[in-house]
Amino acid sequence: MLKDISLGRFYPADSPIHRLDPRAKILATVVLMVLVFLANDVWTFVAYAAFSAVCILLSRIPVVHVFKSVKPILFLIVFAFLLNVFSGKGEAFLTLGPLSATWDGLWTGLRMAARLTLLIATSSLLTLTTTPILVADAMERMMKPLQRIGFPAHEMAMMMSIALRFVPTLVEETDKIMKAQSSRGADYDTGGILRRARGLVSVLVPLFIGSFRRADELAVAMEARCYRGGEGRTRLRVMRLAPRDGVAAAVMLAFSAAVVWLEYLRAALP
Amino acid sequence: MPDFISVQDAVFDYLRPERDPVRAVDHVDLTVAAGRHVAVLGRNGSGKSTLARLVNALELPTEGTVVVSGYDSRDEGSAWEIRQRCGMVFQNPDNQIVGTTVEEDVAFGPENLGVPQPEIRRAVDVSLAAVGLSEYAERPPHLLSGGQKQKLAIAGILAMKPRCILLDEATSMLDPVSRRDFMDMVVARVREDGITLVNITHHMEEAVLADEVVVLAAGRVVARGTPSEVFEAVDAIRSEGLDVPAHMEIAHLVAARRGVPLRPGETGTPDGAEAAVLRVLGATDARRAAEAQAAPEAPAAAETAVEAAAAPAAPDADGEILIDVRGLGFTYLKGTPFANVALEDVSFQVRRGEILGIAGHSGSGKSTLVQHLNGLLRTAPGVVRILGLDASRGGDVRAIRQKVGLLFQYPEHQLFEETVRGDIAFGPKRMGLPEDEVARRVAEAAAVVGLAPEDLDRSPFELSGGQKRRAAIAGVLSMRPEVLVLDEPAAGLDPAGRDEILSYVSSLRAHGATIVLVSHSMEDIARLADRVLVLDHGRVLACGPVRDVFSDEAAIARAGLSLPAPAAFLKRLADRLPGLDALRFTAAAAADAVLAAAAGEAPC
Numbered sequence: 054m055l056k057d058i059s060l061g062r063f064y065p066a067d068s069p070i071h072r073l074d075p076r077a078k079i080l081a082t083v084v085l086m087v088l089v090f091l092a093n094d095v096w097t098f099v100a101y102a103a104f105s106a107v108c109i110l111l112s113r114i115p116v117v118h119v120f121k122s123v124k125p126i127l128f129l130i131v132f133a134f135l136l137n138v139f140s141g142k143g144e145a146f147l148t149l150g151p152l153s154a155t156w157d158g159l160w161t162g163l164r165m166a167a168r169l170t171l172l173i174a175t176s177s178l179l180t181l182t183t184t185p186i187l188v189a190d191a192m193e194r195m196m197k198p199l200q201r202i203g204f205p206a207h208e209m210a211m212m213m214s215i216a217l218r219f220v221p222t223l224v225e226e227t228d229k230i231m232k233a234q235s236s237r238g239a240d241y242d243t244g245g246i247l248r249r250a251r252g253l254v255s256v257l258v259p260l261f262i263g264s265f266r267r268a269d270e271l272a273v274a275m276e277a278r279c280y281r282g283g284e285g286r287t288r289l290r291v292m293r294l295a296p297r298d299g300v301a302a303a304v305m306l307a308f309s310a311a312v313v314w315l316e317y318l319r320a321a322l323p
Numbered sequence: 324m325p326d327f328i329s330v331q332d333a334v335f336d337y338l339r340p341e342r343d344p345v346r347a348v349d350h351v352d353l354t355v356a357a358g359r360h361v362a363v364l365g366r367n368g369s370g371k372s373t374l375a376r377l378v379n380a381l382e383l384p385t386e387g388t389v390v391v392s393g394y395d396s397r398d399e400g401s402a403w404e405i406r407q408r409c410g411m412v413f414q415n416p417d418n419q420i421v422g423t424t425v426e427e428d429v430a431f432g433p434e435n436l437g438v439p440q441p442e443i444r445r446a447v448d449v450s451l452a453a454v455g456l457s458e459y460a461e462r463p464p465h466l467l468s469g470g471q472k473q474k475l476a477i478a479g480i481l482a483m484k485p486r487c488i489l490l491d492e493a494t495s496m497l498d499p500v501s502r503r504d505f506m507d508m509v510v511a512r513v514r515e516d517g518i519t520l521v522n523i524t525h526h527m528e529e530a531v532l533a534d535e536v537v538v539l540a541a542g543r544v545v546a547r548g549t550p551s552e553v554f555e556a557v558d559a560i561r562s563e564g565l566d567v568p569a570h571m572e573i574a575h576l577v578a579a580r581r582g583v584p585l586r587p588g589e590t591g592t593p594d595g596a597e598a599a600v601l602r603v604l605g606a607t608d609a610r611r612a613a614e615a616q617a618a619p620e621a622p623a624a625a626e627t628a629v630e631a632a633a634a635p636a637a638p639d640a641d642g643e644i645l646i647d648v649r650g651l652g653f654t655y656l657k658g659t660p661f662a663n664v665a666l667e668d669v670s671f672q673v674r675r676g677e678i679l680g681i682a683g684h685s686g687s688g689k690s691t692l693v694q695h696l697n698g699l700l701r702t703a704p705g706v707v708r709i710l711g712l713d714a715s716r717g718g719d720v721r722a723i724r725q726k727v728g729l730l731f732q733y734p735e736h737q738l739f740e741e742t743v744r745g746d747i748a749f750g751p752k753r754m755g756l757p758e759d760e761v762a763r764r765v766a767e768a769a770a771v772v773g774l775a776p777e778d779l780d781r782s783p784f785e786l787s788g789g790q791k792r793r794a795a796i797a798g799v800l801s802m803r804p805e806v807l808v809l810d811e812p813a814a815g816l817d818p819a820g821r822d823e824i825l826s827y828v829s830s831l832r833a834h835g836a837t838i839v840l841v842s843h844s845m846e847d848i849a850r851l852a853d854r855v856l857v858l859d860h861g862r863v864l865a866c867g868p869v870r871d872v873f874s875d876e877a878a879i880a881r882a883g884l885s886l887p888a889p890a891a892f893l894k895r896l897a898d899r900l901p902g903l904d905a906l907r908f909t910a911a912a913a914a915d916a917v918l919a920a921a922a923g924e925a926p927c
Contacts (some may be wrong), residue, residue, distance in 0.1 A: 186423045218423045221465040226736075232699050233737040236729040237798060238721070238753030247422045255749070258739035262784065267418045274419035277379055277411045278479065279403060279435040289430035 062122070064181045069297065070112035071182045075191035077298040081305050082179045088312050089172050097315045098167050104308055105175050112182050119152035123170055130169045137162035186288075189213040194292060200283075207283025215271070224266065230259050327487055327519045328355040328378055328409075334386035334472055335373050347373040349542035350387070357486070360513065360520040362530040362550075365539035366564045366817045367788060371523045374539070375491045378521065380405045392486060399863065407436060410480030412493040416472030417465075425467070425475055426451065433481040443482075450481040453512055465868055468685060470501030477509060487519040494526065495815050498685045498843040506532060520893050525817040526564045527554065538563060551591030564819030569888035569910055570596035576914035577845040578603045597895050604900075604921045620697055642674035645806055646696060646727075651705035651862075653691055665691040666861045669705070673806060678828070678838045680852030680869070682845060684883045688861040689841050690732075693808050696839065697727040710805060725754055728804030732811045734795035738783040743774065743794045746783055750802040761801075768801035789820045796827070808839040813847065825851060849873060849887040849908035870906050889913040 070078075092098055109119055123130075141158020148154075193210030200206050202275070231241065234255045241252045330353040336344035355361050365371040377380040377389050380402035392408045394401035410432070413419045422428030426447050433443045444668045450913060451457045454474040459467065473493055481486055490509070494502040506522075506529055513520045523527055530536045536553040538546040540563050546553050554560060557567050559576040560791055567575075574596040578585045583603045590596040653666040665688045673679050683689050694700040695707050698720040707714040710726050730752075731737065740746035751761040769779055772793040778786065783794055792812075799807065809828065814819035828851055830840060842848050849854055849871070855872045857865040859882040865872045873879065873886060885891065893905035893913055903920035907913040 184423075186427070214423055215421065218421065218464070221463065222417050224446075225465070229731065232694065233729075233731045233734065236697050236699060236724050236731075237750040237802070238724060239749075240753075255739050255896065259737050262737055262739075267415075269417035270413060270415060271421070273381060274411075274413055274423060277381060277406055277413075278421075278432040278483070279406050280421075280431070281403070281435065285437045286434050287437050287440055287443065288434055289427065289447060291440050308828055 062177075062181060063184045064114050064118060066113045066182075068111060068113040068182070070108060070178065072295075072297065073182075073301055074292055074294055074298045075183050075187045076195055076292060077294070077301050078179050078183055079188070079191055079195065081301065082176050084305055084309060085175045086172060088309060089175070091312060091316055092168065093164065094315055094319075096319075097312055098164070098171075100308075100311060101171055102167075102314060103179075108175070112178060114178075114181050119174055119177060119181065120146060122181075123173045126169065126173060129149055130166050133169065134162040134166040137165050185217050186214055189217070190288075190290065191292065207286075211283075219267070223260070224269075226263060227256065227260055230256050244260050325357060326354045326393060327357040327359075328353065328387075328521070329390045330354070330374070330377065331388045331390075333374075333377055333384040333389055335370075335382060336371075336385045347542055348377065348384075351542070351544055353537060355487075355519055355521060357519055358517045360510065360522070360533045361535045361537060362533035363521065363537050363539060364525065364527065364530045364553075364565060365523075366525060366743070366819055369539045369755060370542035371539050372491050373542075375411065375489050375521070375523050375830060379409055379411045379489055381411075381884045387438060390646070407483060408485055409487040409489060410483055410485040411489040411491060412473060412476045412480065414492040414495055416469050416476065416496060419476055420464045420472060420805070423463060424460070425462050425464055428464060429474060429478045429482050430481055436483065436778045439888075445482070446482040447478075450478040453481055454478045454508060468501065469497050470505055470685075473497065473501075473505050474508065477512070480514065485518060487521065488513060490520070490522045490524070491882075492523060492525070494524065494529065499885075500684050500760040502526070502529075525565065527560075527568060527818075530554075531568055535897060538565070538804070544780070549591075553587050555585070555587065555590065564817065566818045569913070570892045573889060573892055573913045573917065574599045574603075576910060578916060579919050580914065581606075593892060593895065596892070597899075600896060600917060601899055606918075642676055644672045645675050645710055646673035646839075647706075647708040648672070649706045651692075651695060651707060653688075653695070653700060653703070655691075664861055666695075669858075669861070669863055671856050671863065671866050673837060673839060675837050676832070676835055677853045678832055678840055678851055680848035680855040681839060681841045681858060682843065682848050682855055682882070682884060683858035684843060687882070689843075689858055690791065690810060691861075692858065693810055693839065693841055696806070696808050697729045698723045699729070725802060726804055727806045727808060728799040728802055730796060730799050730810060730812060732814050734798075735783075735788070735791035738791060738795060738798075742780050743777040743783050743786070746794060746800050747779075747797045751797060754802065762804065764801045765797075768797035771800055771831065772797045773823075789816065789823070792816065792820075792824065793827075796824075798879040800831075806837045806839065808841070810841045811843070813842070813844070843884075845873075845879075845884055846887045846889075846908065849890070857884065859883070869908075873906055873908075893917070910920070 089101060092101055096196060109116055138154045138158045139152045141155035141161055142153045143153050143157040145153035189210045193206050196204060196206035196209070234252070235241070239252045239255050330351055332870070333348055334346065334349050336346050338344045340354055345514070349370070351370075351374060353374070363371050363374060373382065377384055377396070378391060378403065380389070383397055389396040391405045394404045396402065400549055408729060420428050421431045429447045429450055430443050433446050438446070448457070454477050456471065456474055456478060459471070464472060467475060476493070477488070494505055497505060501781040509520065510532055512518070518562065522533060524530060531550040533550060533553070536546075536548065536550050538553060538560070545563065546556065546559065554567050554571050557572055560567050571590045572595045574585065574590040577600050581603050583606050585599055585603075589599045595766065603784040635894060649670045651666055651669040652664075655663040655665055665704070669692065671679075681689055681692065695714065698714050701715060709723050711725050712726070714723050738746050740749060744765055747765045748761050751764050756764070765779070766776075774793055774797060778790065783791060786794060796812070812828065813824045814826060825847060828838060828840065840848065840852055852869055854867060855865075855869050856863060857872060857878065864882050865875060865878045873890060876886065879886060886894070887908045889907055889910055889912070890905055893903060893907060893916060896917065897903045897905050900917065900920045902923070904916045907916045
């Protein structure tokens with residue numbers, strides 16, 4: 054019933070983007086997010102789209118696959134677009150009852166749609182080329198300085214990695230419990246809301262109790278393997294910045310400069 | 324050699340809010356010399372897991388001392404030192420894996436110890452190779468089988484370079500084949516590296532591998548010695564609710580019935596037991612000749628309730644066909660690159676009043692097959708007819724599920740109501756039965772599985788493990804299904820718990836129920852079933868009366884299964900005892916057959 058869930062849609066491939074240090078990729082993604090909100094000029098959008106296209110091509114992930122991640126928020130994009138089209142000022146080119154679409158609004162709407170699409174496309178490139186566990190790991194290392202002021206960076210990362218580890222196990226368990234209860238007559242698809250809610254109780258209660266039992270056992274197992282927090286731990290996986298990460302940083306820097314030039318400086322020049 | 328583990332007069336009480344503490348370990352002494360392999364054998368609740376936790380400093384003794392590798396577990400900081408040297412594998416394979424990939428998980432221990440990275444890398448590679456999981460290094464652990472997960476747990480410990488490994492019922496959730504495979508691997512590793520091994524278990528097959536066996540009951544040591552010393556006291560071990568190796572039990576029964584004492588240590592190995600049986604028979608032949616007209620011998624006293632109830636089964640070849648499966652196939656993830664054929668061209672019938680055993684090792688398609696028997700999976704291709712109803716696409720699933728009760732593995736994990744009564748009533752209520760009928764059925768189902776009326780108003784989560792299992796079974800029985808499908812009903816239970824559950828199964832059959840029993844225990848199937856269906860890689864390898872199927876040893880071996888232990892031992896004797904009927908599936912029946920053959924009687 055629930056076998057098709059895929060979490061963190063990592064797309065395995067061997068590409069320059071996949072090989073980048075996850076910390077570099079996270080930073081680059083943050084920079085790209087800021088830049089897309091700076092974008093206003095049509096040329097900035099063109100440059101941004103071209104840059105994203107190059108990144109996607111380099112990652113060797115089918116373009117269709119990248120745009121699949123845009124699909125869930127397609128509704129939001131269309132809504133934002135229409136809202137802008139009909140709320141702009143100036144000359145209307147279309148009137149539908151009390152609503153009038155303006156040229157000004159159309160441009161704003163297009164910009165908004167492009168911004169959202171590019172935002173999702175570039176940030177999904179991070180999760181497509183980096184396993185969730187690497188993302189969690191990189192976050193831990195980047196947050197490490199914050200530990201001195203009491204931010205639980207290691208604990209957060211450990212929680213995330215255990216959650217990732219147990220998602221498939223819990224999906225399997227949910228499937229099993231649902232089957233067992235259905236064979237006792239539980240019904241999850243028909244009947245009124247109350248009946249369905251009652252059906253859910255018969256799944257959720259054993260699932261929660263099972264999870265608490267698992268948590269308990271896992272905690273003991275971790276203790277038995279000498280776990281006592283992040284203090285003094287070493288790691289199997291080392292993250293070492295490579296020359297290619299330097300290249301990526303230089304490219305990002307150049308692209309950021311280009312965006313700033315397109316947005317602010319070009320207009321100031323004669 | 325110095326003692327690696329030294330438990331002196333240890334006591335452990337579990338504290339309970341507002342109630343008296345429970346004494347789990349009661350003045351236990353246990354010493355294990357470095358490099359020894361000791362099995363701690365006991366029923367569920369005998370205190371053996373608590374003892375393991377005391378040794379690993381996961382619990383501290385209420386009284387007495389626990390010293391491991393020179394560290395007293397009560398001293399500050401010694402827990403850390405002890406756990407570095409003494410790794411522990413737990414029962415549930417899923418709940419001890421931390422890493423999101425196999426190699427990450429193996430690295431977890433060394434990472435905690437602060438081992439430098441290049442050394443972790445080396446330790447991970449060496450440990451994975453040692454347990455045979457190198458090719459899975461980058462897999463997510465949930466894709467491993469249960470046996471592989473437990474091997475992963477061992478690799479995680481080996482990577483910490485331990486002096487001792489504690490197995491806390493590490494094999495109780497594995498099937499017999501994986502269990503053997505796992506134990507063979509562990510024993511080879513510890514021998515090679517001189518690691519001390521303490522195996523806490525209720526499986527006597529594992530205990531016989533040890534240098535020394537310690538038997539615990541109610542928190543106390545009740546027996547200790549070499550495996551053959553301990554198991555020779557067949558009656559004492561049996562009365563602790565534990566199993567005895569079949570060859571020892573058969574030799575013991577034959578000797579007792581012939582009144583010839585066995586020599587100490589004589590029956591330790593199957594070879595020894597074979598010689599002992601022949602010696603006993605030879606010694607009495609002369610006497611028997613003189614007593615030719617003596618009265619027939621009394622039946623063996625050791626026969627358990629299960630065996631007694633299972634005995635009078637006469638399969639009714641002409642019984643009404645309740646379930647008719649024809650040409651059934653099933654493929655998981657059909658049409659994708661991950662397509663996995665689980666069943667192929669499976670055909671069989673279940674007749675009213677019979678017990679059909681379904682045997683096969685893990686991954687043979689047993690679970691997929693039973694899900695077709697009550698409409699959880701729909702047929703494609705093939706036809707499944709259940710009491711005349713079509714369970715293929717479009718059939719009335721509700722009606723089918725009321726007629727076929729399906730009990731999943733570890734059914735106690737599905738309990739959810741506030742009271743046991745509510746849980747047992749869930750099914751009948753869903754069937755829309757009136758209140759008084761529901762109440763009647765709850766009482767009836769509870770009585771069949773032996774739940775006391777006062778237990779019905781307790782929360783299911785307060786019950787003991789065995790009681791939970793019984794409550795879950797009652798939850799299916801209360802729907803009064805015409806066919807009961809049981810998927811490994813005894814999984815994870817100790818021998819006494821297993822016998823108890825299996826005795827319910829045979830008493831249900833005595834009431835006319837039709838049962839499909841799925842199990843990877845050949846012993847359980849041979850004892851209970853009338854007919855057996857052997858699945859292998861999704862295909863029916865053999866299907867027929869139990870005796871017919873088990874007489875085809877080649878087919879059994881091809882399915883990766885083995886003969887039930889008593890029958891396997893009789894096969895050895897058959898060369899020396901002409902006319903011996905080797906197809907006996909309990910120790911008592913096997914002893915009868917040996918005596919009958921020795922007396923020159925025709926096998927019955």
